[in-house]
Amino acid sequence: MKTHKLFECPSHTWLMFGRDDEKPEAIIDTNQYMVVTKNNSLLMDPGGIELFSAMLAAVIKQVPANKITHLFASHQDPDIISSLGLWDQALPSATLHSPWLWESFIRHFGMNNINYSAIPDEGNTLKLDGVSLEFIPAHYLHSSGNFNVYDPEAKILMSGDIGAAMEPVDAPLFVEDFDEHAKKMRMFHQRWMPSNEAKNDWVRRVRKLDVEMMCPQHGRIFKGDDVKRFLDWFENLEVGVLNKG
Amino acid sequence: MTDLSQNYFVSVAEIAAKLDQATTIAQKLSLTASNARAVALRAGERAAGFRPLTDFIDRLAEITISSSKKINQMAATLSQTSAEKVRADGAIKHFNSVYKIANESPYIDSLDEVYERCKSEQDRLEKTYRRQIEQLSEELETLSSELRNAVILATLSRVEASQAGSQYQDALINVADNVEGAAGKIKNHIKYSQQMVSTLEEY
Numbered sequence: 254m255k256t257h258k259l260f261e262c263p264s265h266t267w268l269m270f271g272r273d274d275e276k277p278e279a280i281i282d283t284n285q286y287m288v289v290t291k292n293n294s295l296l297m298d299p300g301g302i303e304l305f306s307a308m309l310a311a312v313i314k315q316v317p318a319n320k321i322t323h324l325f326a327s328h329q330d331p332d333i334i335s336s337l338g339l340w341d342q343a344l345p346s347a348t349l350h351s352p353w354l355w356e357s358f359i360r361h362f363g364m365n366n367i368n369y370s371a372i373p374d375e376g377n378t379l380k381l382d383g384v385s386l387e388f389i390p391a392h393y394l395h396s397s398g399n400f401n402v403y404d405p406e407a408k409i410l411m412s413g414d415i416g417a418a419m420e421p422v423d424a425p426l427f428v429e430d431f432d433e434h435a436k437k438m439r440m441f442h443q444r445w446m447p448s449n450e451a452k453n454d455w456v457r458r459v460r461k462l463d464v465e466m467m468c469p470q471h472g473r474i475f476k477g478d479d480v481k482r483f484l485d486w487f488e489n490l491e492v493g494v495l496n497k498g
Numbered sequence: 499m500t501d502l503s504q505n506y507f508v509s510v511a512e513i514a515a516k517l518d519q520a521t522t523i524a525q526k527l528s529l530t531a532s533n534a535r536a537v538a539l540r541a542g543e544r545a546a547g548f549r550p551l552t553d554f555i556d557r558l559a560e561i562t563i564s565s566s567k568k569i570n571q572m573a574a575t576l577s578q579t580s581a582e583k584v585r586a587d588g589a590i591k592h593f594n595s596v597y598k599i600a601n602e603s604p605y606i607d608s609l610d611e612v613y614e615r616c617k618s619e620q621d622r623l624e625k626t627y628r629r630q631i632e633q634l635s636e637e638l639e640t641l642s643s644e645l646r647n648a649v650i651l652a653t654l655s656r657v658e659a660s661q662a663g664s665q666y667q668d669a670l671i672n673v674a675d676n677v678e679g680a681a682g683k684i685k686n687h688i689k690y691s692q693q694m695v696s697t698l699e700e701y
């Protein structure tokens with residue numbers, strides 16, 4: 254599991270974990286993100302059960318265990334949060350922020366100790382040591398209850414499955430040639446994203462945000478103009494299409 | 499006899515299933531008792547000695563049903579405990595590998611508190627698990643000894659049946675056979691369960 258620092262300022266740091274060359278072949282490679290503030294941390298889409306040991310080991314190199322106070326699951330998928338049962342044993346006093354829609358489903362992953370903070374459909378804001386992290390609605394992209402995390406100060410949008418691409422584990426961290434990269438995203442978005450209406454509404458809202466980096470849960474990070482290129486590409490893409498890639 | 503499972507919480511579920519079958523057999527035994535009572539009534543004076551035996555058959559059926567239910571409940575609780583134990587064992591295994599991967603981490607000590615807490619939870623579950631197995635084992639033993647009475651009951655039933663006259667003899671001997679057969683089947687289930695429990699004790 255590799256760790257990259259994406260952003261740093263006096264109040265907080267953004268870290269990305271991923272490109273795990275030790276993960277079993279058959280599971281999809283995922284990017285995990287963490288915001289570290291003075292006394293707290295928010296671990297976003299902490300990943301599957303298969304990844305838990307590698308993730309905890311990577312995280313504990315950055316912060317002590319008792320500083321991982323908050324978890325976020327953008328939606329209910331196993332690659333997002335099937336590790337919950339183990340985080341529940343490791344961090345019994347942590348809070349999990351996740352869509353209200355999925356609470357009774359996500360609890361199936363095993364949650365005896367962690368506190369579930371249900372995000373309402375319209376989203377809300379988490380304040381960690383004065384740092385604002387906004388949970389932005391991204392419903393039906395792809396999950397019917399789904400959120401992104403936006404940090405207006407770092408100008409980072411953690412976009413979950415939006416912007417995802419299936420890539421080899423040694424792929425570069427950032428998008429280098431957008432048109433080349435778009436080929437790898439096409440099938441994923443057409444097949445997994447069910448609603449053009451939801452997609453276009455999301456594009457309209459995200460255009461109003463100041464986004465310097467868009468960080469998906471699979472594949473590469475979009476930087477600067479590539480964020481805008483992605484929004485244009487996504488807007489023009491017809492989704493909810495049954496294809497085999 | 500099917501092979502004993504290697505996985506302990508599957509074994510627990512199998513015990514519950516076996517005892518469920520025992521309950522079904524005991525319910526049939528209870529039917530046998532009321533049939534026997536009807537036959538004995540028709541046989542009149544000559545089967546007077548048989549009538550109190552039907553009460554004993556009834557009592558045996560009742561004890562078996564209530565004890566099977568109790569064992570079933572115990573197996574369900576044990577199954578819950580063993581599932582929790584599997585989770586705790588799994589977590590400990592994961593933490594051990596984190597210690598290995600992240601041993602040079604500046605915050606590795608912060609894991610000690612987490613580890614200690616999970617370890618003591620694991621110990622608690624281990625103790626609960628042992629205690630529950632012991633209770634289950636005792637209850638199985640109790641039911642097993644109750645069933646020993648079934649053999650005596652069947653023998654006495656045969657003796658009384660021979661006094662009842664040729665018209666009713668076959669029906670009453672049939673009752674005795676049923677009691678013996680049912681008790682034998684239940685005993686086999688219990689024996690199997692006891693073997694399962696003894697494999698659980700090895701964990």
Ligand SMILES: [Fe+2]
Nearest residue numbers: 328330395414
């Ligand atoms: Fe997903």
Ligand SMILES: [Fe+2]
Nearest residue numbers: 330332414470
């Ligand atoms: Fe995903």
